[in-house]
Amino acid sequence: MDYSDVSHFSQTWGLVYLVIMFLAGVVYALWPRNKDKFDHAANIPLEDD
Numbered sequence: 001m002d003y004s005d006v007s008h009f010s011q012t013w014g015l016v017y018l019v020i021m022f023l024a025g026v027v028y029a030l031w032p033r034n035k036d037k038f039d040h041a042a043n044i045p046l047e048d049d
Contacts, residue, residue, distance in 0.1 A: 028034065 029038070
């Protein structure tokens with residue numbers, strides 16, 4: 001396995017991996033069960049201690 005093999009593999013399957021990870025992050029962020037957690041985190045700067 002030389003540089004061109006590794007480069008070809010990373011250019012093809014690396015893109016697939018990054019797209020899958022991006023979609024997983026979007027699904028996690030938009031999952032209805034996580035709404036309360038994100039709303040609370042968004043309001044932390046507005047809270048008075």
